[in-house]
Amino acid sequence: MDSQKSFVKSKLALCASITTAVLTSSAYSAENTPAVTHLEDRLESIVITAPFRVSEAETGLPVGILSGEALREKVTNSLGDTLKNEIGVNNASFGTGVGQPIIRGQTGNRVQILQNSLGTIDAASVSPDHANGVEALLADRIEVVRGPATLLYGSGAIGGVVNVIDNRIPTVLVEETNFQIEQSHNTVNDENKTVFRLDASSGSFGLHLDAFKRKNGNVEIKGLAIDEFALEELEEHMEEAIEALHEEHEEHEEHEEHDEEEFENTRGYIGNSDAEASGGTAGFSYVTDRGFIGFSVSELDNEYGLPLGVHTHAHHEEEHEDEHEDEHHDGNEDEHEGHEEEVKFVRMDLEQTRYDLKGGLNFTSGWIESLTADIQQTDYQHGEVEYFEDGGKEVGTLYANEGSNSRFTLNHAPMGNWTGAWGLQLTDSEFSATGEEAFIAKTDINSLGFFGLERFSQDNYTLEIGVRFENNELDPGRGCDFDDSAMSFSGSVVYDVDDQSNILVGATRSERAPSVEELYSNVSTISCANHADDHDYVLHGATNLLELGNPNLDIETSNNFEFGYRRNAGRVTGEVSVYYNEIDDYIFLGLTGEQVDEMNVAAYYQKNATFKGLEAQVSFDIFESANSNAVLSFFGDMVDADFDHGGNVPRIPAQKIGSELRFFGDNWSAHVHVTRVAEQDDVSPFELATDGYTLLSLYADYHIGVGGDSEVKFFVRGDNLLDEEIRNHASMLKNFAPESGRGVSLGLRFEY
Numbered sequence: 076m077d078s079q080k081s082f083v084k085s086k087l088a089l090c091a092s093i094t095t096a097v098l099t100s101s102a103y104s105a106e107n108t109p110a111v112t113h114l115e116d117r118l119e120s121i122v123i124t125a126p127f128r129v130s131e132a133e134t135g136l137p138v139g140i141l142s143g144e145a146l147r148e149k150v151t152n153s154l155g156d157t158l159k160n161e162i163g164v165n166n167a168s169f170g171t172g173v174g175q176p177i178i179r180g181q182t183g184n185r186v187q188i189l190q191n192s193l194g195t196i197d198a199a200s201v202s203p204d205h206a207n208g209v210e211a212l213l214a215d216r217i218e219v220v221r222g223p224a225t226l227l228y229g230s231g232a233i234g235g236v237v238n239v240i241d242n243r244i245p246t247v248l249v250e251e252t253n254f255q256i257e258q259s260h261n262t263v264n265d266e267n268k269t270v271f272r273l274d275a276s277s278g279s280f281g282l283h284l285d286a287f288k289r290k291n292g293n294v295e296i297k298g299l300a301i302d303e304f305a306l307e308e309l310e311e312h313m314e315e316a317i318e319a320l321h322e323e324h325e326e327h328e329e330h331e332e333h334d335e336e337e338f339e340n341t342r343g344y345i346g347n348s349d350a351e352a353s354g355g356t357a358g359f360s361y362v363t364d365r366g367f368i369g370f371s372v373s374e375l376d377n378e379y380g381l382p383l384g385v386h387t388h389a390h391h392e393e394e395h396e397d398e399h400e401d402e403h404h405d406g407n408e409d410e411h412e413g414h415e416e417e418v419k420f421v422r423m424d425l426e427q428t429r430y431d432l433k434g435g436l437n438f439t440s441g442w443i444e445s446l447t448a449d450i451q452q453t454d455y456q457h458g459e460v461e462y463f464e465d466g467g468k469e470v471g472t473l474y475a476n477e478g479s480n481s482r483f484t485l486n487h488a489p490m491g492n493w494t495g496a497w498g499l500q501l502t503d504s505e506f507s508a509t510g511e512e513a514f515i516a517k518t519d520i521n522s523l524g525f526f527g528l529e530r531f532s533q534d535n536y537t538l539e540i541g542v543r544f545e546n547n548e549l550d551p552g553r554g555c556d557f558d559d560s561a562m563s564f565s566g567s568v569v570y571d572v573d574d575q576s577n578i579l580v581g582a583t584r585s586e587r588a589p590s591v592e593e594l595y596s597n598v599s600t601i602s603c604a605n606h607a608d609d610h611d612y613v614l615h616g617a618t619n620l621l622e623l624g625n626p627n628l629d630i631e632t633s634n635n636f637e638f639g640y641r642r643n644a645g646r647v648t649g650e651v652s653v654y655y656n657e658i659d660d661y662i663f664l665g666l667t668g669e670q671v672d673e674m675n676v677a678a679y680y681q682k683n684a685t686f687k688g689l690e691a692q693v694s695f696d697i698f699e700s701a702n703s704n705a706v707l708s709f710f711g712d713m714v715d716a717d718f719d720h721g722g723n724v725p726r727i728p729a730q731k732i733g734s735e736l737r738f739f740g741d742n743w744s745a746h747v748h749v750t751r752v753a754e755q756d757d758v759s760p761f762e763l764a765t766d767g768y769t770l771l772s773l774y775a776d777y778h779i780g781v782g783g784d785s786e787v788k789f790f791v792r793g794d795n796l797l798d799e800e801i802r803n804h805a806s807m808l809k810n811f812a813p814e815s816g817r818g819v820s821l822g823l824r825f826e827y
């Protein structure tokens with residue numbers, strides 16, 4: 076009850092500071108448009124993630140788009156960090172090498188990561204320390220659909236969809252060759268980064284090449300990396316919570332006192348946070364007036380360290396390795412011998428090869444307007460490499476995911492006021508983990524989905540309705556398989572108040588099948604239950620928990636309602652959205668109160684949960700002249716997530732509110748960005764409150780023409796200029812690794 080009152084008060088405060096300007100903006104005249112505009116930020120964007128060719132203002136989806144200069148200004152080394160200042164989006168960091176997007180309080184397997192509208196095949200959702208197999212650096216644009224309204228790409232995206240779009244398979248031929256190369260340096264981690272891109276055409280053939288390389292040292296921070304006081308407080312807090320669980324279940328087992336674990340702490344930097352990554356893509360296509368067909372291949376290598384103190388406690392003692400040699404054998408017996416001492420640190424080594432085939436065909440007559448086919452094959456693996464005090468190293472666990480993802484879409488010709496898209500989606504992959512931390516059995520994953528979306532437009536309103544049927548099958552062998560179907564429905568109405576604004580009302584019922592880690596963590600494929608001997612459990616080092624899956628989990632069902640107002644033209648633009656999302660049989664990982672060999676046991680449970688929130692942003696054109704203009708923006712979001720029978724959902728991001736002042740000239744731009752993230756004290760029984768902080772950043776660039784068709788751009792960006800000690804509440808490592816300290820990036824880009 077108190078959390079609901081707090082949420083209402085916070086929502087009213089946020090509304091008062093941001094959304095009033097949006098709702099009353101029709102009184103602000105838009106007779107004159109600015110003389111100078113930043114074109115890539117001002118042009119209407121076609122929403123590629125939507126099934127119809129509509130602008131951002133016309134779609135029934137709550138969507139945000141980063142493209143052009145706006146994307147280049149914000150892009151970093153992870154998706155979550157790149158998008159963290161977008162409304163409704165936060166970053167689930169795991170040290171500086173990993174950043175998963177959080178949308179409306181949801182992350183992991185409830186947020187679908189797409190690359191060119193096809194799902195990625197990696198291991199990012201299995202564990203919070205696994206990076207995405209997608210590089211934001213090479214994107215042309217990133218679209219974020221908030222909420223479960225997109226049925227075109229999967230029913231499991233209860234939180235939303237992030238679609239990373241590039242031009243690896245050209246669908247339109249460029250008139251002139253476009254070449255870009257960029258070099259930058261970041262002071263916070265001594266990072267050097269190079270990005271290259273080429274788009275060209277000859278006759279009916281299009282060509283795309285891109286590549287990047289980056290390397291950085293340890294990340295600088297303010298103060299100590301490990302918050303030892305918080306760790307001690309958290310341990311006491313968890314002991315009290317576990318005792319309360321024992322009392323609730325009338326269990327009174329005696330637990331032996333254990334020695335305090337010592338961590339190697341660092342001051343002024345995060346130990347083992349250096350990283351190195353590289354990648355590239357080559358693609359070509361054949362394009363005609365009737366359609367296109369193309370192929371691409373891409374490689375990605377990403378090697379990064381986990382902060383000190385993480386994973387090192389997960390190394391098995393020699394006596395346990397003998398007991399599980401057969402179960403966790405990885406074929407590297409020689410490498411595993413002679414390391415009885417503790418692991419000093421752990422590094423992740425990710426390798427991915429992806430092949431894409433894409434084609435489209437347009438029809439000039441008949442019921443079918445167009446057909447598109449997307450087929451992807453991915454070979455992904457990453458090793459968790461353990462480094463020992465004697466200088467030796469070994470691959471402790473090797474994760475692999477190999478498979479294909481295909482989607483076939485038919486757009487039918489208009490029938491009166493109706494347009495529509497129907498299609499088929501197929502996924503077939505094999506996930507495996509071998510080694511000492513292989514707590515999930517090798518599993519074949521198959522999914523078959525049918526979807527349909529129809530759009531009705533008349534006068535000043537538009538209706539969109541969608542349906543998706545999906546069958547999911549996960550088979551770890553020996554009869555312990557999961558096979559169930561999910562049905563999802565969505566509907567939205569966009570009502571045009573006038574030619575500058577509209578109202579959006581949407582409702583979605585979406586079903587999600589349990590994922591491989593929720594079903595099969597520490598589950599015996601022989602008995603299709605948790606291991607009979609609890610000493611057979613394998614510790615998950617990223618969470619420091621013995622995680623127990625449940626093969627009997629039910630389908631998770633989300634019932635979402637949303638109301639929004641958008642003003643998309645004039646001197647005042649913006650949007651405000653409120654949503655209410657009831658999730659039946661919400662799957663979460665919770666402590667059982669039990670311990671095995673002084674290690675906490677957690678299991679996947681299901682409870683009903685409710686997520687409700689508010690998002691808003693508004694921009695004012697405050698100044699204009701013959702060769703410059705200025706825009707002032709305000710933004711904010713908040714989400715409250717509770718279990719229906721009491722308690723908070725863990726690691727929910729805190730409320731944020733901020734402002735940005737942007738200046739544009741003929742050949743320059745600059746902005747200052749301030750975000751205030753509030754304290755988060757709506758916590759679960761097994762986490763502590765997190766202090767708030769203020770983020771201040773600056774950006775400026777200057778363009779110089781070179782010849783008639785070339786340009787050189789100088790840019791500088793300053794992040795966390797107040798040098799705040801930032802502990803991210805949504806991060807499982809907030810007590811081990813704060814976010815980066817003060818840093819300045821300097822860069823040079825040449826475009827032809």
